[in-house]
Amino acid sequence: MAFTRRSILGAAAGGATVLASGIRPASAQAGPVKIGILHSLSGTLAISETTLKDVMLMLIEEQNKKGGVLGRKLEAVVVDPASNWPLFAEKARELISKEKVAATFGCWTSVSRKSVLPVFKELNSVLFYPVQYEGEESERNVFYTGAAPNQQAIPAVDYLMSKDGGEAKRWVLAGTDYVYPRTTNKILEAYLLAKGVAKDDIMINYTPFGHSDWQTIVADIKKFGSAGKKTAVVSTINGDANVPFYKELANAGVKATDIPVVAFSVGEEELAGIDTTNLVGHLAAWNYFQSIKSPINDAFIKQWKEFTKNPKRVTNDPMEAHFIGFNMWVKAVEKVKSFDADKVIDALPGIEAPNLTGGISRMLPNHHITKPVFIGEVRKDGQFDIVWQTKDLVAGDAWSKHLDGSKDLIGDWVDKKCGNFNVKTSKCGA
């Protein structure tokens, strides 16, 4: 109901603008332009995705206050795919064919992205995907504003190998059993082996989604760490399983000074559910932390707390990814003066938009973006201290340079018009 009423109001407002300026709208249908928000609001992933829905509503509201895009108001269309992969595809189809959205912001897990991919290709629409993922993909209709492995996993491992990171020699790669951890760990294993780490010094462990009894695995990690070499844990454990994992680590007395754990899926939002007193010093690698001081970040945090009317709400990395992605989309639309998907897709590479940490991110021809990489340390208040960061922005690689199957591939939608161009054979398609 609310949306219907809002769309009527929006249409009225749009009409008023047109009358006032006395110009006929360029597009055939006047009224607001619809933006699809495809994030789970129920089910297991609601915990992470609801926040992203809220941040999109905030960004759209903000844009409308500035007068919308190309003189037209934006209208959010929120659907709930309920953490259910086939439903993601159905809802995506609904957004594109029925609601005629100009662009969609959504998905969390790689499975959900893979399940909507055919829909976006078939109906030729634009998807902004805001989560760090395993890479090995570059699609014409998708823009990846989260980190590729070379923007998160590889720098984190480099840090742990450095003097400041403790010169780790032995590695536990622990992850949840699905595509993102498995691919990331495959890349990391290849990278570590190339760096001269012995096969015996790498332990890989997978657990089911929502695993809650970590006693055996934490005991194994302690045992593995007693071989006389500095040991570090790289965690791609995702979702709800993190809380019991960290609680067990704290209870078993695994201190960050002995065995540091660096996580790729634990941010401010996840730590809000844990008492971090005993976790001080454990690490996370991201492209954004709430604690980073910059005027644009301070303003964003203030705006977010006002929008949610909750002074305790935290900001996190995927929220920043949506912030960048949304601003890039607005700029691309303004550049080509059209909401048409093909024109926007062609205009996006090369578009620059500020990120929240004080830099300017750029959309690359492979549809990934440039980002800074930060290593943060857990503080007692559930926030992070930055202990290391890259000097420049890192360009996201669609295809990992460390895997045999993908090291010759690049994604280039500007010159080659191809997502998996083989530079050795100069052919598109592996």
Add this chain to the structure above:
Amino acid sequence: MPVPAFLRVLWAALWLALSSGLAVAQAPGARDIETALDKLAADSFGDTEAAIALIARSGVAAGVAILEALGDRRLFFVAGDTAVFYKDAAGRSFNARSGVATDIPASASSVRLNNRLRGQVQAALGSMTLLSPDPAQRLKAAETVVKSRDASALPTIDAALAQEKDDGIRRALEDARAVLTLSSTAAPEPQRIAAAQRLAANSDNESLSLLRQMAGEARGGLKDTLDRGIAAIEGRQKLQLAAQTVWFGISLGSVLLLAAIGLAITFGVMGVINMAHGEMVMLGAYVTFLVQEGFRAKAPHLIDWSLPLAIPLAFLATALVGIAIERGVIRFLYGRPLETLLATFGISLILQQAIRSWFGPTNLSVASPSFMTGAFNVMGLQVTYGRLWIVVFTLVIFALLLVILKATPLGLQMRAVTQNRRMASAMGIRTRFVDMMTFGLGSGIAGMAGVALSQIDNVSPNLGQSYIIDSFMVVVFGGVGNLWGTLFAAFTLGIANKGLEPFAGAVLAKIAILVLLILFIQKRPRGLFALKGRAVDQ
């Protein structure tokens, strides 16, 4: 025993430091502290590292407070200024240069650390507090010196050993000396061999780690001693590993039992397939959260009591919800298991979404009370207090439930109604009332399980879902309608799961257990301890 001169100097310095800021500037080593504070105010890792070394070298007691504050992130600086402040453990704030109590400016931020520096702070503190008058601090110092493996602390350890009377601390100090001697390649070989022999008598991972590390480079007699030591520790650890697996199994079993015990009543005794059982557990966890928030707001010093108080409240709240569900839905569906299944599944979704709209989808933080944090060692086996309390709590609830069923009028009526509803009704028992109370009891127990699970799992709307399958598994395996069967099944499944996990991994272990269970149910459809007699046909 005469106080050694060194210690007297320390005390004098401490006294001076506290008495006046001017005196600090003249005390020995004070210049180092001044320089160190300048460097700390710069808040760069390189400068902080140099500052830690300076403070450790100065030996001035005021440095201990500064290092402790640094390690705990209670040391503050103001950007562009040389002033440095710290808070003590009680929260009072001081100017680090003068030691005078003062307020910390709002623009101050705390000096950052990383794990390498944190290790150095601990090592420096260790060697500086080895001679502290507080026994607890001496013990902690001995343990941190072990981790630093800094051979320069050896003379201090010897000095500390010479005057230590407490046996526990002596042992820790001697262990520390053995670790430092063994890890220092400059030490004479006979000493290192003796140290290796001492450490081989321990069976902890740290000693094993050091022996292995040294075995890599050692030669001759030392190498033999190290290899023998490693073999001895590994042998002992095999036994420990078995004990550990059993303990982990018991602990997992107690969680399974806790989640299943309420279901053993509603499904086992009443025969209601209650898919909303997990949500009762979830509601119990949210009650715990609310009680804790209440304590935080009204009586923060009593926060440890929030959990014991949450137990009866969670029981009452979920029992009432359970009774409402029974009155509102289930009583119309007795004898129609399929409809009951669908209706309760619907209720479970409604409850989840209601909680999600009310509290938000994110995890809520329920802190562990102090008696549930930490761990202790029993013969090298590490037992965490949290898990131990959950095992105890589960067994107490189980015992209480047995008493209710066997020794109270309500229990008698419940058993009568389950065994023969019509006969019980004919004897004047209000069967509808008994149904309601039984369902309320089962739900209330699930709520109490939620209090315990809030300590080890997420407090989120999805909490219940992860336990519902396991609960049904336990009840079916144990034999429907048999409480002892549920107990036995929970611990069997827990230990079997943990026994398989080291070989098969967490994913395969879970699959293997399910396959074994299916095969078992094929052979014995009524579970381990099936009810016999005419009750079965009902």
